[in-house]
Amino acid sequence: FQSTFVQSSKTTHLSSSSVNKNNFENMKVAVLGAGGGIGQPLSLLLKLSPHVSNLALYDIRGTPGVSSDLSHIPSPGTVTGHLPGTLPECLAGSDVVVIPAGVPRKPGMSRDDLFGINAAIVKGLVEAVASHCPGAVICVISNPVNSLVPVCKEVLVRRGCYNPSKLCGVTYLDVCRANTFVGEAVGANVSVNVVGGHSGTTIVPLLSQTPDVSSLSQSKIDALVERIRNGGDEVVSAKDGAGSATLSMAHAGFVFVENVVKALGGEEDVVMPAYTECDVVKGCSFFAVPCRFGKSGVEEVMGLGKISEGEKGMIDDMSGTLASQIEKGRKWAIEAS
Ligand code: NAD
Ligand code: LMR
Numbered sequence: 101f102q103s104t105f106v107q108s109s110k111t112t113h114l115s116s117s118s119v120n121k122n123n124f125e126n127m128k129v130a131v132l133g134a135g136g137g138i139g140q141p142l143s144l145l146l147k148l149s150p151h152v153s154n155l156a157l158y159d160i161r162g163t164p165g166v167s168s169d170l171s172h173i174p175s176p177g178t179v180t181g182h183l184p185g186t187l188p189e190c191l192a193g194s195d196v197v198v199i200p201a202g203v204p205r206k207p208g209m210s211r212d213d214l215f216g217i218n219a220a221i222v223k224g225l226v227e228a229v230a231s232h233c234p235g236a237v238i239c240v241i242s243n244p245v246n247s248l249v250p251v252c253k254e255v256l257v258r259r260g261c262y263n264p265s266k267l268c269g270v271t272y273l274d275v276c277r278a279n280t281f282v283g284e285a286v287g288a289n290v291s292v293n294v295v296g297g298h299s300g301t302t303i304v305p306l307l308s309q310t311p312d313v314s315s316l317s318q319s320k321i322d323a324l325v326e327r328i329r330n331g332g333d334e335v336v337s338a339k340d341g342a343g344s345a346t347l348s349m350a351h352a353g354f355v356f357v358e359n360v361v362k363a364l365g366g367e368e369d370v371v372m373p374a375y376t377e378c379d380v381v382k383g384c385s386f387f388a389v390p391c392r393f394g395k396s397g398v399e400e401v402m403g404l405g406k407i408s409e410g411e412k413g414m415i416d417d418m419s420g421t422l423a424s425q426i427e428k429g430r431k432w433a434i435e436a437s
Contacts, residue, residue: 126153126154127151127152127153127154127195127196127361127364127365128152128153128154128155128156128193128194128195128196129146129152129154129155129156129194129195129196129197129198129357129361130155130156130157130158130190130191130194130196130197130198130233130236131143131146131155131156131157131158131198131200132158132159132190132197132198132199132200132201132225133158133159133199133200133201133202133241133242134157134158134159134162134163134166134181134200135157135159135160135161135162135163135166136159136200136201136346137204137343137344137346138200138241138346138349138350138353139157139159139166139200139201140166140350141346141347141350141351142198142200142349142350142353142354142357143155143157143166143170143179144170144173144350145350145351145354146177146354146357146358147170147173147175147177147179148173148175149175149177149354149358149361150175150176150177151358151361151362151365152177152358152361153176153177153178154177154178154179154180154193155170155177155178155179155180156179156180156182156189156190156191156194157170157179157180157181157182157190158182158183158186158187158190158191159183159201160183160184161183163181163182163183164181164183165181166181167179167180167181168181187225187228187232188228188231188232191228191229191231191232191233191236192232192233193233194229194232194233194236195236195237195361195364196236196237196238196239196357196360196361196364197229197233197236197237197238197239198239198241198270198353198357199222199225199226199238199239199240199241199242200241200242200349200353201221201222201225201242202214202217202218202221202222202242202243203217203218203221204243204343204344205243205332205336205343205344206336206341206343207336207337207340207341209336210299210300211243211244211245211246211298211299211332212244212247212299212425214242214243214244215244215247215248215428215429215432218242218243218244218248219247219248219251219429219432219433219436220436221242222240222242222248222251222252223251223252223255223433223436226238226251226252226255226256227255227259230255230256230259230261231259234256234259234261235261235263235266236266237265237266237267237268237360237364237397238252238266238267238268239268239269239270239353239356239357239360240252240267240268240269240270240375241270241349241353243298243299244298244299244425245269245270245271245297245298245299245375246269246297246298246299246302246375246386246422246425246426246429247425247426247428247429247432248269248429249267249268249269249375249386249429250385250386250426250427250428250429250430250433251429251430251432251433252267253267253377253430253433254429254430254433254434254437255433255437258437263397264376264377264398265396265397265398265399266396266397266398267376267377268356268360268374268375268376268391268397268398269298269374269375269376269386269388270352270353270356270374270375271294271297271298271303271373271374271375271388272352272353272355272356272372272373273298273331273332273345273348273349273352273353274294274298274303274305274328274331274373274388275292275293275294275352275373276348276351276352276355277327277328277331277348278292278294278305278307278324278328279291279292281324281327281328281331282305282307282310282312282313282324282328285316285320285324286312286313286315286316288312290310290312290313291310292305292306292307292309292310293305293306293309293310293373293390293405294306294328294373294388295373295380295387295388295389295404295415296387296388296415296418296422297375297386297387297388297418297422297425298375298388299332299425300329300330300421301329301414301417301418301421302418302421302422302425303328303329304411304414304415304418305324305325305328305329306404306405306407306411307321307324307325307411308406308407308408308410308411309405309406309407325414331345332344332345335348355372356372356374359372359393360372360393360397363393363394363395363397364393364394364395364397365395366395368394369392370392370393370394371390371391371392371393371402372390372391372393373388373389373390373391374388374389374391374393374398375387375388376388376389376391376398376401378401380401380403380404381404381415381419382419383419383420383423384419384422384423384426385423385426386422386426387422389401389402389403389404390402390405
């Protein structure tokens with residue numbers, strides 16, 4: 101499977117139905133799966149954000165307690181808890197919906213092993229988003245991200261409200277890991293670009309774009325790439341059956357969502373990596389790349405930038421895998437609809 105590259109791809113997602121808010125005063129974020137390992141610390145961080153005025157927490161269990169607990173924090177935003185039955189109220193008026201609902205891995209499992217159960221969960225939630233806040237930016241954390249974002253697209257297409265600017269898979273944890281591991285190796289703060297998808301070889305760290313890395317040997321660079329790709333497995337194994345990354349994901353999800361909220365509120369030059377629909381790599385209709393966010397969500401897909409031959413090879417090698425994971429989600433959603 102050979103991919104071709106559009107190095108300076110500038111896919112522009114135009115939105116005619118965007119809600120153009122001009123300040124940070126009135127931003128509602130809904131967290132679906134808010135009672136879980138990611139959902140609770142993510143909700144804590146969002147409650148502390150001055151940019152979130154209304155936080156609405158939904159889960160099939162636990163959210164009355166989580167919201168009561170968070171409501172005692174003297175930050176400006178309000179918080180409400182919702183169980184099945186009040187999902188419409190949770191979603192109504194939301195500007196951003198973040199979805200960490202679903203089952204996490206145990207040792208020995210791949211993210212793809214979660215597909216059956218999590219696709220059904222996320223499909224149901226996105227159907228509700230289509231009914232109650234069709235203009236919201238949807239941020240998908242649940243795994244497998246590579247396949248579930250295409251599921252969401254098909255659900256939204258069938259409901260007549262798909263807007264590519266407003267559907268993102270959250271891959272920012274891979275960037276956090278890369279910044280941490282590479283930063284430790286070079287002894288400096290670094291900003292690493294990680295592209296592709298969010299599992300195994302589909303995670304492609306573009307270390308050639310990080311100047312400090314040139315001081316490292318090729319074997320050290322190869323080991324860093326492997327560690328970044330397997331960061332999720334490292335945590336799954338250390339948690340030994342008790343789930344996967346939750347606290348680092350809450351941090352990554354918070355940084356991602358707060359930046360989306362800031363951009364929706366009018367902040368300029370907000371660039372975050374997102375798994376978005378684009379034509380950056382031929383054959384892969386979704387790909388994680390740096391995106392410029394604005395008042396309508398993803399306003400510009402920035403492309404890969406300058407990459408080395410080795411990185412081009414990594415993308416060539418994984419693009420067939422990513423394409424088939426995208427197709428798996430698309431096909432499942434069409435058959436399930
Ligand atoms: P968890 O089991 O601790 O929490 C999941 C929560 O989802 C639970 O509270 C559960 O009640 C809730 N839930 C289940 N069905 C629901 C439904 N229909 N509606 C609303 N809520 C529902 O799991 P976790 O550790 O928080 O992980 C959640 C997901 O995030 C997993 O799929 C995991 O693989 C994924 N994840 C993704 C990344 C990433 O980088 N994108 C990182 C870590 C974990
Ligand atoms: C991660 O990268 O930590 C998540 O995708 C969870 C997992 O299953 O590894």
